[in-house]
Every structure is written in structure tokens, then in C-alpha cells.
Amino acid sequence: MGITDMQEAFYYRECAAAHENSPLGLHYAMFLPTINKQATPEQKKKWLPLAENYKMIGTYAQTELGHGTFIRGLETTATYDPKTKEFILDSPTLTSKKYWPGCLGKTSNHCVVMAQLYTQGKSHGPHMFMVQIRSMEDHSVLPGIEVGVIGNKFGYGTNDNGFLSFDKLRIPRENMLMRYSQVGRIPRENMLMRYSQVSRIPRENMLMRYSQVHEDGTYVKPQNAKLAYGSMVLIRSSIVSDAARGLAQACVISIRYSAVRRQTEAYPGGEEPQILDYQTQQYRLFPLLASAYSLQLAGKYVFNTYLEVNDQIEKGNLESMPELHALSAGLKAFSTYEASAGIEVCRICCGGHGYSQASGLPKIYVDVVPGCTYEGENTVMMLQTARYLMKCYSRAKQGQKLPGFVQYIGQNLNKKSCMSEEVALGCLVMAYEHRAARLVEAAAMRMQSLIQGGKKQHEAWNGSSVQLFWAAKAHCHLFCVKNFVDAIQAKSLSSKTVTVMKSVCQLYGVHGILENLGEFMQDGFFSGEQVGYLQRKMLALFENIRPNAVALVDAFDYPDMVLGSCLGRYDGQVYQALYDYAKSAPMNQTEIHSTYYKHLKPLINPETTSDAMQFAKL
Numbered sequence: 001m002g003i004t005d006m007q008e009a010f011y012y013r014e015c016a017a018a019h020e021n022s023p024l025g026l027h028y029a030m031f032l033p034t035i036n037k038q039a040t041p042e043q044k045k046k047w048l049p050l051a052e053n054y055k056m057i058g059t060y061a062q063t064e065l066g067h068g069t070f071i072r073g074l075e076t077t078a079t080y081d082p083k084t085k086e087f088i089l090d091s092p093t094l095t096s097k098k099y100w101p102g103c104l105g106k107t108s109n110h111c112v113v114m115a116q117l118y119t120q121g122k123s124h125g126p127h128m129f130m131v132q133i134r135s136m137e138d139h140s141v142l143p144g145i146e147v148g149v150i151g152n153k154f155g156y157g158t159n160d161n162g163f164l165s166f167d168k169l170r171i172p173r174e175n176m177l178m179r180y181s182q183v184g185r186i187p188r189e190n191m192l193m194r195y196s197q198v199s200r201i202p203r204e205n206m207l208m209r210y211s212q213v214h215e216d217g218t219y220v221k222p223q224n225a226k227l228a229y230g231s232m233v234l235i236r237s238s239i240v241s242d243a244a245r246g247l248a249q250a251c252v253i254s255i256r257y258s259a260v261r262r263q264t265e266a267y268p269g270g271e272e273p274q275i276l277d278y279q280t281q282q283y284r285l286f287p288l289l290a291s292a293y294s295l296q297l298a299g300k301y302v303f304n305t306y307l308e309v310n311d312q313i314e315k316g317n318l319e320s321m322p323e324l325h326a327l328s329a330g331l332k333a334f335s336t337y338e339a340s341a342g343i344e345v346c347r348i349c350c351g352g353h354g355y356s357q358a359s360g361l362p363k364i365y366v367d368v369v370p371g372c373t374y375e376g377e378n379t380v381m382m383l384q385t386a387r388y389l390m391k392c393y394s395r396a397k398q399g400q401k402l403p404g405f406v407q408y409i410g411q412n413l414n415k416k417s418c419m420s421e422e423v424a425l426g427c428l429v430m431a432y433e434h435r436a437a438r439l440v441e442a443a444a445m446r447m448q449s450l451i452q453g454g455k456k457q458h459e460a461w462n463g464s465s466v467q468l469f470w471a472a473k474a475h476c477h478l479f480c481v482k483n484f485v486d487a488i489q490a491k492s493l494s495s496k497t498v499t500v501m502k503s504v505c506q507l508y509g510v511h512g513i514l515e516n517l518g519e520f521m522q523d524g525f526f527s528g529e530q531v532g533y534l535q536r537k538m539l540a541l542f543e544n545i546r547p548n549a550v551a552l553v554d555a556f557d558y559p560d561m562v563l564g565s566c567l568g569r570y571d572g573q574v575y576q577a578l579y580d581y582a583k584s585a586p587m588n589q590t591e592i593h594s595t596y597y598k599h600l601k602p603l604i605n606p607e608t609t610s611d612a613m614q615f616a617k618l
């Protein structure tokens with residue numbers, strides 16, 4: 001392809017087979033980036049050309065039957081043998097078998113494996129190892145390895161998610177993935193020598209980045225153990241845009257279809273209106289359209305933040321790692337929750353035809369919804385964000401200045417909303433900041449009261465985790481609203497576009513308040529009158545957006561071949577497309593289906609059915 005940008009390459013492949021989830025998806029999305037970000041320069045030199053030219057096809061094998069979320073609880077072991085300078089990979093229990101990794105069952109011949117590192121009798125936590133699992137000659141499974149597919153799933157039918165286990169498999173010491181990355185002052189070419197000045201092991205054996213195991217088995221601690229989680233942060237930062245894409249495509253399909261579909265007389269004897277003229281259809285679809293735009297902007301922001309922070313990490317500055325983790329974890333969860341729920345609403349808004357594969361919507365849904373689970377189960381990710389917010393809250397209470405986007409935390413909560421009939425964007429942002437600040441404080445207060453009441457830290461955490469989840473969700477929602485408003489106010493858009501997009505942005509903010517009213521009204525921040533302003537504004541915005549609704553989805557510019565939808569076709573020829581789709585169904589290639597003779601005929605015309613059939617009937 002010649003496309004070097006990984007996200008661009010991902011979306012280019014998506015154009016070829018949208019939401020088909022390529023059997024090489026993990027090779028591109030996690031295997032290559034893990035080598036890129038976690039291998040030493042020597043290891044990259046050895047593996048990248050092979051992997052980039054499909055001489056190594058791999059996946060990211062971390063999750064096990066018994067553990068997915070709790071990485072530190074993974075049971076696969078990698079024990080260093082100084083005599084042979086090898087790691088012994090083992091799956092000691094049933095629950096330690098790797099389970100779920102994409103492209104693992106039948107496609108990959110290598111994988112990067114997350115295993116608990118043991119050396120000199122001590123455990124050093126999860127580390128990545130390059131493991132060949134199939135022969136490069138005939139693709140047969142190598143000795144000491146069991147691998148296969150996990151069977152049918154909710155979706156992802158084109159991906160051979162698999163299981164994998166090791167029976168004391170030996171791999172060379174050089175296969176532990178450890179690129180050196182955080183030494184800021186020492187130039188990269190010297191990095192390799194950072195620890196070797198201690199042990200003088202040859203450069204090509206340096207296992208760098210955060211940690212290494214020297215030939216005698218000495219383990220050198222990393223600067224930050226969470227750097228081993230880097231590939232997950234990369235994908236989480238990418239998933240936000242992917243979720244936005246899924247929601248946007250569903251909006252294109254359902255809004256175009258709603259402009260074509262006419263149903264029910266608007267008044268006795270009158271013509272059937274476009275269903276997009278029903279206010280309830282607008283109430284369900286237009287906020288999703290606004291959300292798709294908001295998540296696209298959020299996806300751009302978080303991926304650019306990932307690139308900036310990762311650049312700093314590669315230079316040894318880990319300062320922004322916690323903020324990136326909190327942002328990527330929270331937005332990954334927020335975006336996949338919003339997109340999954342939204343795609344389902346789009347499907348339902350298309351009536352019966354929405355339930356047909358011809359609509360393209362089921363395929364989008366089953367491709368996006370696992371994003372609520374993979375790359376970090378959403379609730380767990382939200383709680384990771386909440387963990388960061390609690391730290392920010394205590395720093396704010398100590399009078400410390402907070403970084404960038406969390407400066408709202410710890411603000412004075414005694415103020416009231418400035419909301420007027422006009423529903424200014426600034427008042428919307430203030431409302432979301434107030435709600436998030438209040439929920440962060442409420443969660444912190446809950447934790448404090450439980451601890452003061454004698455609960456241990458982990459008991460107080462669990463006893464506050466619902467409120468912590470609410471706080472993290474409000475934080476992410478604020479981010480999306482503020483990021484959208486900032487984009488509108490950046491004046492980078494033409495005046496006509498600003499007018500239209502301002503309405504879309506306003507709708508995103510107003511609808512979010514009305515759908516979470518309790519959290520905005522609990523402390524009296526909004527008066528009943530101000531809620532009335534918001535309700536009237538929302539209905540007015542529907543009317544305002546209606547004339548531009550189809551143009552707003554056309555603007556996403558997804559070609560018909562990517563949408564794969566009879567309902568969302570650009571030319572609007574829905575019914576002909578549905579009929580052609582039905583006619584082309586494999587079962588329609590014969591007038592009488594073969595099963596008639598075996599199953600129906602004996603019921604309908606038993607007298608003419610053969611004796612064997614009669615016998616079968618007994």
C-alpha cells in the first residue's frame with residue numbers, strides 16, 4: 001500500500017472490507033506497533049522487516065481464560081534459565097491458557113506474549129516476549145504449543161480469535177521485548193549501554209527500554225512498569241475515532257433512510273410524510289449525529305495527545321503518562337458506550353429493514369460493541385480514570401495547580417447556572433464543568449467518610465466505585481462537550497458552517513443535560529425555568545437541523561461500498577436495492593429448497609412420500 005501512517009492504513013483497509021474485521025487486524029493494530037514501541041533497536045532491525053513483509057504474521061496474546069482485566073494476575077510464566085540463556089514459557093493451569101487474542105487460532109505464526117517474568121527465583125511482573133507458534137515452512141504448530149480457535153462469537157466472524165498454551169517452551173533470551181525508551185539525557189545509541197556499564201553484557205543482547213535480564217539472570221528494574229502497557233494505550237487512543245466512525249456510519253444510514261422512508265398519513269387523507277419529519281425520529285437521531293461529530297473531534301484530540309506524549313516517553317520524559325492513561329482509558333470507555341448504544345438506536349429507527357443485514361447496521365454494531373470490552377473493559381477503564389481524578393482532587397485541595405483539562409476540579413460549587421433562553425455555549429460548558437466537579441467531590445467525600453468510618457482503602461474504594469464511575473463518566477462527557485465547543489469557537493470554520501455546526505454542538509450539550517438531568521439539578525445548579533429553556537431549545541434545534549440533516553451525514557463522505565447498506569445508499573434507491581438484495585439471496589437460487597423433500601413433503605403429502613421417509617416419521 002505504501003501508506004506509512006498506521007491509522008490511515010487501518011482506515012484504507014476498512015474501505016476495502018468495512019467492519020469485516022480483517023484476519024490480519026491484530027497483526028497491524030497490535031503486533032506491529034508492539035514491536036515498534038517495545039523492542040530494542042536491534043530487535044526492531046531483526047523483526048520489523050519480516051513482520052512488515054508478512055514473513056512474520058502475529059498477534060497480541062495477553063488475555064487468558066482466567067484473566068483479562070487483571071494483567072498482574074496473568075498466570076503464563078516466563079522463567080529465565082541462565083545455563084542455557086533461555087526463557088521457559090509455561091501455562092501452568094487451565095486458566096492460564098491464552099484465550100481471545102485475535103488472529104491467533106489459525107492465522108498467526110508468531111505472537112507477542114504477556115507473561116510473568118521469573119528470574120533468580122523472583123517474580124518481576126508482566127513482560128512481553130516474542131514467540132513463534134507455527135512453522136514458517138508448513139504452518140504446522142510447533143512442539144510445546146497448543147493453539148486453536150475459540151469458536152463462534154457474538155460477531156467478529158472473520159477473525160480467528162484463539163486459545164494458546166505452552167508446555168515448557170524454550171525461547172532465546174533475546175526474545176524478551178524490551179526497547180529502551182525513557183532515558184532522556186542519554187542519546188538513543190548510548191541507551192543500550194545504560195545498564196551494560198554495570199554488567200558489560202554485549203550490546204546486541206541488551207534487553208532495553210524499561211527492564212532487562214542479563215545473561216546471569218540479573219533483572220534490571222524499569223523506570224515505570226506500566227510502559228509495558230503501551231500498546232493498549234495506543235489502541236485505546238485509536239478506538240475513540242473508530243467508535244466515532246461506527247456511529248457516524250450508522251447515522252448516515254438511518255438519517256438518509258429516514259429521508260426516503262414515508263409512513264402513515266400526517267393527517268386524514270394527507271400524504272405520508274418522510275419519517276425524518278416526525279419529532280420523535282429527530283429526538284432519537286439528531287443527538288446521535290451530534291455525538292458522532294463530537295466523538296470524531298475527541299478521537300482526533302486523544303490520538304494526537306497519544307502521539308505527543310508517546311514522543312516524550314520515547315525521549316525519557318514520563319511526566320504525562322498518567323494523564324494520557326486517564327484520558328485514553330476514559331474516552332475509550334465513553335466513546336464505545338455512546339457509539340454502541342447509538343448504533344442500536346439507529347437500527348431501531350429503521351424499523352424492520354434495520355434488522356436486515358441489507359441495512360449494514362448489524363455488521364457495524366457487532367464490530368463496534370466489543371470495543372466496550374476489549375482493550376480494557378469499560379467499567380474498569382472508567383475506574384482507572386476515576387483513580388486519576390481522585391488524585392487531582394486531593395492535589396487541588398492542597399492548593400496545587402492542576403494540569404490542562406482537569407483544572408475544573410476543586411472549583412467553588414456554590415454558583416448557579418448562567419443559562420438563559422439563548423443557551424450560550426459558554427453556559428453549557430460551565431454546566432458540564434460544575435456537574436463533573438461536583439461528582440468528583442462527591443466521590444472523594446464518600447471515600448473519605450468511609451475511611452473515617454474505619455473502612456480500609458480498598459473497601460472505601462469499592463464502596464465508592466459507583467460514584468467514582470459517575471464522576472469519570474461526567475469528566476469524559478465534559479471533555480467531549482468542551483472539545484466540541486472549542487472547535488466551534490476556534491473560528492477555523494466558514495461562517496455558514498459555523499452556524500450549522502453551532503446548532504449541532506448546542507444540541508449535543510443540551511441533549512446531554514436533559515438526558516442526565518438529575519446530575520445537573522441535584523444541587524440546584526439549574527432552576528426549573530432554566531430546564532424549560534433547555535427543553536424548548538432542544539425542540540427548536542431539531543427544526544433548525546432538519547433542513548441540513550442529510551447534508552450533515554453526507555459530509556462524513558462514506559462511499560456506498562463502505563456503508564454496505566441498501567438503506568443508506570447515496571442515490572436513495574432503497575426499495576429496488578432491498579428487492580435486488582432479496583432476489584440475490586442464496587436460498588432464492590432454486591425455487592424449491594432441497595429441504596422440502598426431506599422435511600416438508602412428508603408432512604404435506606405423506607401418501608406420496610417414500611417408505612424410508614415413512615419410517616423416518618415413526
Ligand SMILES: CC/C=C\C/C=C\C/C=C\C/C=C\C/C=C\C/C=C\CCC(=O)SCCNC(=O)CCNC(=O)[C@H](O)C(C)(C)COP(=O)(O)OP(=O)(O)OC[C@H]1O[C@@H](n2cnc3c(N)ncnc32)[C@H](O)[C@@H]1OP(=O)(O)O
Nearest residue numbers: 006007010029069070071226229238239242325374375376
Ligand atoms: C495506530 C494503531 C494502528 C492501527 C489501528 C488504527 C486504528 C484502529 C482503530 C480502532 C481499533 C479497531 C479495532 C481494535 C484493534 C484491535 C483491538 C482488538 C482486540 C483487542 C486487543 C485486546 O483486548 S489486548 C488486551 C487488552 N487488555 C486490557 O486492556 C487489560 C486491562 N487491564 C489493565 O490495563 C490493567 O490491568 C489495569 C490498568 C486495569 C490495572 O493495572 P495494574 O494492576 O498493573 O495497575 P495498578 O492498579 O496496580 O496501578 C494502577 C496505577 O498504574 C497506572 N497505570 C495503569 N495502567 C497504565 C497505563 N497503561 N499507562 C500509565 N499508567 C498506568 C494507573 O494510573 C495507576 O497509577 P497510580 O498513580 O494511581 O498508582
Ligand SMILES: Cc1cc2nc3c(=O)[nH]c(=O)nc-3n(C[C@H](O)[C@H](O)[C@H](O)COP(=O)(O)OP(=O)(O)OC[C@H]3O[C@@H](n4cnc5c(N)ncnc54)[C@H](O)[C@@H]3O)c2cc1C
Nearest residue numbers: 060062063067068069100101102370373374375376377379
Ligand atoms: C472481540 C474481542 C477481541 C479480543 N482480542 C484480544 C486480543 O487480541 N488480545 C488479547 O490479549 N485479548 C483480547 N480480548 C480480550 C479482552 O481484552 C478482555 O476480554 C478484556 O480485557 C476484559 O477482560 P475479561 O474478559 O477478563 O473481563 P472481566 O474483567 O472478567 O470483566 C467481567 C466483569 O467484571 C468487572 N470487573 C473486572 N475487574 C473489575 C474491577 N477491578 N473493578 C470493577 N469491576 C471489575 C468488569 O467491569 C466486567 O463487568 C478480546 C476480547 C474480545 C471480546
